[in-house]
Amino acid sequence: MRWEGNRESSNVEDARDGGGGGGGFGLGGRSIGIGTIVIALIGGAIFGINPLTILGVISGGGGPAPSQQQAPAHAPPAGDRQAKFVSTVLADTEDVWAKLFTAGGATYHAPKLVLFRGSIGTGCGAGQAAMGPFYCPGDQKVYIDLSFYDVLQKKLGAPGEFAQAYVIAHEVGHHVQDELGITRKVDSLRSRQSQAQNNAMSVRVELQADCFAGVWAHHSDQGKRWLDPGDIESAMNAAAKIGDDALQSASGRSVVPESFTHGSSAQRQRWFNNGYTTGSVKACDTFSSNSL
Template sequence: MDWQGGRRGDVEDRRGGGLIPIAGGGGVVLTVLALIGYFVFGIDPSTVMNAGSQLQNQSPTAQQGTATGTCPQGDEACDFSNVIHTSANDTWQSLFDAAGKPYHPSTIVLYSQGTQTGCGFGQSAMGPFYCPADERVYLDLDFFHTMDTDLGAKGDFAKAYVIAHEVGHHVQNLLGTSAAVQREEQGLSERGANALSVKLELQADCYAGVWANTSNQKQHWIQAGDIDEALGAANAVGDDTLQRKAQGRVVPDSFTHGSAAQRVQWFKTGFSSGDPASCDTFRS
């Protein structure tokens, strides 16, 4: 992916502040493997709050800074995240403008281990997530290493898919889709709520595909193999793939993000069409 010429925006960099003391390195690894199947690419903000509450009480030094600006010189991972996040917001700004709808961009927050959010306490074991309360995308850059080593999702475009998916949740927030889903979930069984969550996540995957198509028309930055990297990431984070790896079996009723095949399909749908209207997962 030829991303270096992309536009830069602002980054809220909370790295280097106070960190959460988490006991036992092995425990951290187990937490990542246990939680990643449920939280990667679109954690429910209420779960962030609940899962992090105990650590929050134990950690008065959790990061809370708000240093906003550009990336440190030579910090390629930060620079890459900045470019992709800015591109995703630029793409949706143009799409909203064309539809006559108001748009304002999300903010990307880089942090280490854990940080306060408008949705409660976030920690890196939860993977990247979007908080609708403060309209921020939260990312611990160590997750990119996890993608390479633990998930087998390699390449720049796999990482770009992650960020574009989270900005897709911002789009859902602005359109009122997320709030509508949350209201509907209140009257459903756990199985029904999970099924609705899957539709929301698959739509964010489709929106990531729309970004890939639309941004490439402007930037011409997709290179050979890039889309395969995104599809590899979508496959790697399917609920069935992650459940099989974590527990050796698949429980479809517990899916919250969609199967590998579904995630691949909906990214491809968005990329093929470049049209957000093609992403109506709720009618499929």
């Protein structure tokens, strides 16, 4: 992926030098993430379920999350290569989605992306690095502890910069859902559904974010021609490695489809590919699809 020298986003906040804090999870919103990767592999928790979700945040109840003391965010240092990579990918998601929204007669409001270490206060409660990257609709920010990329490569077997870009694009895909009003519609249904129905709904939400990541990849490469041979395959490999069935199998547990909240490896690959091959937001309607 030939990303160096491209525009960097000004919407990246660096909270790694004092951001975050302790405390339990607040109930002020719900976060949407690529999956509880570290917890799934190391902690032996319920696979694919965000810790905020486990605590009931997925229902969207409660008031604002308790405030936590943390240092003011600032731009990343100029010489931080990983931060430059994240900023460059985020900038391209801004360009792609702004054009697609404009073509549809709407305005895209870009999210902020926050770099943190360990833990951080968010509009959805206290975020933890162990949750993996996540998006918080409560403050419209994407959160990522960059140590996740080591987990992605060394523990999950998903190397490559475009695999890392896919992670960012997936979380931005959740922001796109928020912009389109999909998040609010889903939230309005959750309190009236069983846990099994909520799990199934969550799968459709996550697969659509994968598809939106594919839509970004399609238009991004058309505009910049910055992908190298094998880049799309690395993203597809990452999608496979973080499928619910793959994570459950890697832990030595039985695969339980009823517990899936992010989708199987095959489903995640299929929907990313749907978005990538068509470049169409309409191709990402996971909610109307009879077959995921």
